[in-house]
Amino acid sequence: LNLNIFQENFIKFDNKSLISSFQFGFVFFIAVAATNLFHQGNWQRVYAAKSENILVKSLLISFFIIFLIVLFMGVTGTISKLNGLKFNEDLAFFSIILNQNDILISLIVLIFSLSLTISTVDTLLNSISSLAIVHGKDFFNFKYLKDKKLSNVVLILLSITCLIIALYQFSVLYLFLLADLLCCACVYVIFRGLYQKKIYPCRSIVLIMSGLCLGLLFFPSTDFSKSLLVGIIFNKSIFNEIFTNSLLFWSFLFATFSPMVLDIIYRRAN
Known part of the structure; x- marks a missing residue:
């Protein structure tokens, strides 16, 4: 790989490209953070910690390891792009690693990829199973299908779908992005409720729905060229490029912060 090409092309990046890159990074930071706050597997790990001191140490170590991995993945994508490698955006890492067709490297990458996938699926299955066992009786009342049996049926159906x-x-x-949008709309209301002595269900639902609706107005279509508000209800040409080129960014931004703003306005008015 020619790193000189990387240096020359990086200097040529214009401000719009840099702004779009930072917006894209911010979007996925919000999306991943909001989604993982609702990840049952993560909360199981938190409550499984032996002590608070061990929990803090493990979270800090995990943070630095994940930060370095994500940074490395991002750099490989940038280098792949600037060196003219043809790849899909979600396969940039594999494009640069497997570019030389080295069998040993390919085998190592395959083993690590399978390990990561199996670990993720294992955590996900455990969290779904525990939720089905604990909360299944609140939604289903089958005589011969309870607890573990219900959990097994749910997991089998999900596995067939996958x-x-x-x-x-x-x-x-x-x-995945739609699920992120829903989590963004819920994150403020749900986690503020953990620290409130009294919960107001109607207000919470209104705040979540307002964030979700505002987010959906800007949520891009499948080709990411337009949204319900930008391009369908109103002509795309009347909107500034700041909106039209970053629909996903504005969608997640409104979904995350509009419930907070509306809640502050309501509390001050009363």
């Missing part, structure tokens, strides 16, 4: 999606090679990115 298998079908994988066989037909459907992209799950758009569904």
Whole structure:
């Protein structure tokens, strides 16, 4: 790889490209942070810690390790792009690592990729299973299908669905982004409620729905060229490039912070 090309092209980046890159990074920071706050597997790890001191140390160590991994993945994507490698955006890391067709490196990457996937799926299955066992009786009242049996049925159905999606090679990115949007709309209300002595269900629902609706107005279509507000209800040409080029950014931003702003306005008015 020619790192000189990387240095020359990085200097040529204009302000718009840099702004878009930072917006993109900020979008996924909000999305991943909000989604993982609702990840049952993460909370199980928190409550499984032996002591608060061990929990803090483990979280700090994990933070630095993950930061370095994500930084490395981002740099590989940038280097791949600037060296003219043809790749899909979500496969940039593999494009640069497997560029030389080295069998040993390919085998190592395959082993680590499988380990990461298996670890993630294991955490996800444990969290879904525990939720089905604990809260299943609140939604279903089957005589012969309770607790562990209900959990097994839910996991089998989800596994079949995932298998079908994988066989037909459907992209799950758009569904993932929709889930992120919902989590962004809920994150303020849910976690503020943890520190409130009294919870107001109606106000909470209104705040969540307002954030979700405002987010959906800017949420991009499947081709990411327009949204419900920008391009469908109103002509795209009347909006500034700041909005039209960063629909996902504004969607997550409004979904995350509009419930907070509306809640502050309501409390001051009363």
